[in-house]
Amino acid sequence: MKARNWVVGAIVLFAVIGIVARLLTNPMGLLMQILFVLLFIAGIFFLFRFFTRKSNHHSNQNAFAKAARQSKKRFKKKKNAKSSTAISARKKTFRKKSNAHLTVIEGKKGKKDKKKNRAIF
Template sequence: MSRSRYWLFYIVIAFAILGLGNYLWTDLTAFIKNLLFIAAFAAIIIFLVTRFRGTAVHTRKEHKAFIKAAKYSKKRLKMKAEQKNNSASRSISKPSFKKSIQSKKKSAPHLTVIEGKKGKKKDKASL
Protein backbone atom coordinates (compact mmCIF):
# COMPACT_ATOMS: atom_id res chain seq x y z
CA MET A 1 0.00 0.00 0.00
CA SER A 2 1.30 3.39 -0.88
CA ARG A 3 1.35 6.30 1.57
CA SER A 4 -1.65 7.99 -0.09
CA ARG A 5 -3.76 4.90 0.53
CA TYR A 6 -2.82 4.91 4.21
CA TRP A 7 -3.95 8.54 4.49
CA LEU A 8 -7.19 7.70 2.71
CA PHE A 9 -7.76 4.83 5.15
CA TYR A 10 -7.16 7.10 8.16
CA ILE A 11 -9.54 9.76 6.76
CA VAL A 12 -12.32 7.17 6.32
CA ILE A 13 -11.79 5.91 9.88
CA ALA A 14 -11.88 9.50 11.20
CA PHE A 15 -15.17 10.20 9.40
CA ALA A 16 -16.63 6.96 10.79
CA ILE A 17 -15.67 7.96 14.33
CA LEU A 18 -17.15 11.46 13.84
CA GLY A 19 -20.36 10.00 12.41
CA LEU A 20 -20.67 7.54 15.28
CA GLY A 21 -20.09 10.31 17.80
CA ASN A 22 -22.75 12.47 16.15
CA TYR A 23 -25.19 9.54 16.11
CA LEU A 24 -24.56 8.87 19.82
CA TRP A 25 -25.01 12.56 20.67
CA THR A 26 -28.24 13.09 18.74
CA ASP A 27 -30.11 9.77 19.14
CA LEU A 28 -28.69 7.48 21.81
CA THR A 29 -31.79 5.28 22.16
CA ALA A 30 -31.84 4.46 18.44
CA PHE A 31 -28.14 3.52 18.63
CA ILE A 32 -28.80 1.16 21.55
CA LYS A 33 -31.78 -0.38 19.71
CA ASN A 34 -29.60 -0.94 16.64
CA LEU A 35 -26.89 -2.59 18.75
CA LEU A 36 -29.44 -4.89 20.38
CA PHE A 37 -30.91 -5.78 16.99
CA ILE A 38 -27.45 -6.58 15.59
CA ALA A 39 -26.60 -8.70 18.65
CA ALA A 40 -29.90 -10.63 18.43
CA PHE A 41 -29.48 -11.21 14.70
CA ALA A 42 -25.90 -12.43 15.18
CA ALA A 43 -27.00 -14.78 17.99
CA ILE A 44 -29.72 -16.27 15.78
CA ILE A 45 -27.30 -16.78 12.89
CA ILE A 46 -24.68 -18.39 15.16
CA PHE A 47 -27.31 -20.66 16.71
CA LEU A 48 -28.59 -21.81 13.33
CA VAL A 49 -25.13 -22.43 11.95
CA THR A 50 -23.97 -24.46 14.96
CA ARG A 51 -27.26 -26.32 15.26
CA PHE A 52 -27.56 -27.53 11.70
CA ARG A 53 -24.00 -27.56 10.42
CA GLY A 54 -21.45 -28.09 13.17
CA THR A 55 -22.91 -30.84 15.32
CA ALA A 56 -25.07 -32.55 12.71
CA VAL A 57 -22.07 -33.69 10.69
CA HIS A 58 -20.42 -35.11 13.81
CA THR A 59 -23.53 -36.95 15.00
CA ARG A 60 -24.24 -38.35 11.53
CA LYS A 61 -20.78 -39.91 11.43
CA GLU A 62 -21.22 -41.38 14.90
CA HIS A 63 -24.68 -42.68 14.01
CA LYS A 64 -23.38 -44.38 10.84
CA ALA A 65 -20.57 -45.98 12.83
CA PHE A 66 -23.06 -47.16 15.46
CA ILE A 67 -25.36 -48.69 12.82
CA LYS A 68 -22.41 -50.45 11.20
CA ALA A 69 -21.24 -51.85 14.56
CA ALA A 70 -24.77 -52.96 15.44
CA LYS A 71 -25.12 -54.83 12.14
CA TYR A 72 -21.76 -56.51 12.67
CA SER A 73 -22.69 -57.48 16.22
CA LYS A 74 -26.03 -58.97 15.12
CA LYS A 75 -24.31 -60.91 12.36
CA ARG A 76 -21.67 -62.21 14.78
CA LEU A 77 -24.27 -63.24 17.38
CA LYS A 78 -26.35 -64.96 14.72
CA MET A 79 -23.31 -66.91 13.53
CA LYS A 80 -22.46 -67.91 17.12
CA ALA A 81 -26.06 -69.06 17.70
CA GLU A 82 -25.96 -71.15 14.53
CA GLN A 83 -22.65 -72.67 15.55
CA LYS A 84 -24.01 -73.40 19.01
CA ASN A 85 -27.09 -75.10 17.55
CA ASN A 86 -24.94 -77.16 15.20
CA SER A 87 -22.51 -78.10 17.96
CA ALA A 88 -25.38 -78.94 20.35
CA SER A 89 -26.79 -81.45 17.89
CA ARG A 90 -23.32 -82.91 17.35
CA SER A 91 -22.40 -82.95 21.02
CA ILE A 92 -24.97 -85.61 21.76
CA SER A 93 -22.99 -88.13 19.78
CA LYS A 94 -19.54 -86.84 20.85
CA PRO A 95 -17.77 -88.05 23.95
CA SER A 96 -17.86 -85.73 26.99
CA PHE A 97 -14.07 -85.23 27.31
CA LYS A 98 -13.98 -83.03 24.18
CA LYS A 99 -16.46 -80.68 25.83
CA SER A 100 -14.03 -79.95 28.66
CA ILE A 101 -11.28 -79.09 26.16
CA GLN A 102 -13.55 -76.67 24.31
CA SER A 103 -14.71 -74.98 27.51
CA LYS A 104 -11.24 -73.54 28.19
CA LYS A 105 -11.10 -69.84 27.52
CA LYS A 106 -9.21 -68.76 24.43
CA SER A 107 -7.63 -65.36 24.14
CA ALA A 108 -9.48 -62.92 21.93
CA PRO A 109 -7.86 -62.73 18.47
CA HIS A 110 -8.25 -58.96 18.24
CA LEU A 111 -6.32 -58.31 21.47
CA THR A 112 -2.55 -58.16 21.48
CA VAL A 113 -0.02 -57.94 24.27
CA ILE A 114 2.30 -54.97 24.11
CA GLU A 115 5.48 -55.67 25.97
CA GLY A 116 7.27 -52.72 27.44
CA LYS A 117 9.81 -51.83 30.04
CA LYS A 118 7.59 -52.43 33.04
CA GLY A 119 10.33 -53.47 35.44
CA LYS A 120 12.48 -50.43 34.76
CA LYS A 121 11.60 -47.41 36.90
CA LYS A 122 12.24 -43.84 35.82
CA ASP A 123 15.03 -41.92 37.47
CA LYS A 124 13.15 -39.14 39.25
CA ALA A 125 16.28 -37.14 39.82
CA SER A 126 16.74 -36.60 36.09
CA LEU A 127 13.28 -35.08 35.73
Protein backbone atom coordinates (compact mmCIF):
# COMPACT_ATOMS: atom_id res chain seq x y z
CA MET A 1 0.00 0.00 0.00
CA LYS A 2 2.86 2.38 0.77
CA ALA A 3 4.54 1.66 -2.55
CA ARG A 4 1.40 2.66 -4.42
CA ASN A 5 1.22 5.93 -2.48
CA TRP A 6 4.82 6.70 -3.45
CA VAL A 7 4.14 5.97 -7.12
CA VAL A 8 1.04 8.19 -7.17
CA GLY A 9 2.91 10.95 -5.36
CA ALA A 10 5.79 10.76 -7.87
CA ILE A 11 3.38 10.99 -10.82
CA VAL A 12 1.64 14.02 -9.30
CA LEU A 13 5.01 15.66 -8.59
CA PHE A 14 6.21 15.14 -12.17
CA ALA A 15 2.89 16.49 -13.51
CA VAL A 16 3.20 19.66 -11.42
CA ILE A 17 6.84 20.13 -12.50
CA GLY A 18 5.81 19.65 -16.16
CA ILE A 19 2.94 22.16 -15.93
CA VAL A 20 5.14 24.76 -14.24
CA ALA A 21 7.92 24.27 -16.82
CA ARG A 22 5.39 24.55 -19.70
CA LEU A 23 3.86 27.65 -18.10
CA LEU A 24 7.27 29.35 -17.89
CA THR A 25 8.42 28.41 -21.41
CA ASN A 26 5.18 28.57 -23.44
CA PRO A 27 2.17 29.91 -21.48
CA MET A 28 -0.03 30.41 -24.56
CA GLY A 29 0.60 26.84 -25.71
CA LEU A 30 -0.36 25.55 -22.26
CA LEU A 31 -3.63 27.52 -22.29
CA MET A 32 -4.43 26.27 -25.80
CA GLN A 33 -3.72 22.68 -24.77
CA ILE A 34 -5.94 23.00 -21.65
CA LEU A 35 -8.72 24.55 -23.77
CA PHE A 36 -8.47 21.77 -26.35
CA VAL A 37 -8.64 19.07 -23.66
CA LEU A 38 -11.68 20.72 -22.04
CA LEU A 39 -13.48 21.00 -25.39
CA PHE A 40 -12.69 17.37 -26.19
CA ILE A 41 -14.03 16.19 -22.83
CA ALA A 42 -17.17 18.35 -23.24
CA GLY A 43 -17.76 16.91 -26.72
CA ILE A 44 -17.50 13.34 -25.49
CA PHE A 45 -19.79 14.16 -22.56
CA PHE A 46 -22.51 15.66 -24.77
CA LEU A 47 -22.29 12.80 -27.28
CA PHE A 48 -22.63 10.29 -24.45
CA ARG A 49 -25.65 12.11 -23.02
CA PHE A 50 -27.24 12.42 -26.48
CA PHE A 51 -27.05 8.69 -27.19
CA THR A 52 -27.99 7.48 -23.70
CA ARG A 53 -30.92 9.85 -23.06
CA LYS A 54 -32.47 9.56 -26.52
CA SER A 55 -34.40 6.30 -26.21
CA ASN A 56 -35.48 6.38 -22.57
CA HIS A 57 -36.19 10.10 -22.38
CA HIS A 58 -38.22 10.09 -25.60
CA SER A 59 -40.67 7.42 -24.41
CA ASN A 60 -41.04 9.03 -20.98
CA GLN A 61 -41.59 12.43 -22.59
CA ASN A 62 -44.32 11.04 -24.86
CA ALA A 63 -46.11 9.46 -21.90
CA PHE A 64 -45.90 12.71 -19.95
CA ALA A 65 -47.22 14.76 -22.88
CA LYS A 66 -50.14 12.35 -23.36
CA ALA A 67 -51.04 12.55 -19.67
CA ALA A 68 -50.84 16.35 -19.78
CA ARG A 69 -53.20 16.50 -22.78
CA GLN A 70 -55.69 14.22 -21.05
CA SER A 71 -55.52 16.33 -17.90
CA LYS A 72 -56.16 19.52 -19.89
CA LYS A 73 -59.18 17.91 -21.59
CA ARG A 74 -60.64 16.87 -18.24
CA PHE A 75 -60.08 20.33 -16.78
CA LYS A 76 -61.74 22.00 -19.78
CA LYS A 77 -64.71 19.62 -19.55
CA LYS A 78 -65.21 20.40 -15.86
CA LYS A 79 -64.92 24.13 -16.52
CA ASN A 80 -67.40 24.01 -19.42
CA ALA A 81 -69.82 21.82 -17.45
CA LYS A 82 -69.99 24.38 -14.65
CA SER A 83 -70.64 27.29 -17.03
CA SER A 84 -73.27 25.61 -19.21
CA THR A 85 -75.08 22.83 -17.36
CA ALA A 86 -78.13 22.87 -19.64
CA ILE A 87 -76.08 22.22 -22.78
CA SER A 88 -73.99 19.49 -21.20
CA ALA A 89 -77.11 17.74 -19.82
CA ARG A 90 -78.47 17.31 -23.35
CA LYS A 91 -75.18 16.34 -24.91
CA LYS A 92 -73.83 12.82 -24.32
CA THR A 93 -70.07 12.52 -24.21
CA PHE A 94 -68.37 9.35 -25.32
CA ARG A 95 -65.11 8.45 -23.66
CA LYS A 96 -62.32 7.07 -25.76
CA LYS A 97 -61.14 3.63 -24.68
CA SER A 98 -57.72 3.41 -23.16
CA ASN A 99 -54.91 1.79 -25.16
CA ALA A 100 -53.60 -0.04 -22.11
CA HIS A 101 -53.18 -3.75 -22.81
CA LEU A 102 -53.51 -5.46 -19.46
CA THR A 103 -53.52 -9.21 -18.97
CA VAL A 104 -54.10 -11.33 -15.90
CA ILE A 105 -51.37 -13.83 -15.14
CA GLU A 106 -52.49 -16.80 -13.13
CA GLY A 107 -50.09 -17.82 -10.43
CA LYS A 108 -49.83 -20.91 -8.26
CA LYS A 109 -53.02 -21.74 -6.47
CA GLY A 110 -53.10 -22.71 -2.84
CA LYS A 111 -53.96 -26.18 -1.48
CA LYS A 112 -57.49 -25.09 -0.57
CA ASP A 113 -58.38 -24.44 -4.22
CA LYS A 114 -57.13 -27.87 -5.30
CA LYS A 115 -59.27 -29.60 -2.69
CA LYS A 116 -62.39 -27.77 -3.83
CA ASN A 117 -61.91 -28.72 -7.49
CA ARG A 118 -61.54 -32.48 -6.92
CA ALA A 119 -64.18 -34.81 -8.23
CA ILE A 120 -66.16 -36.68 -5.59
CA PHE A 121 -66.71 -40.42 -6.20
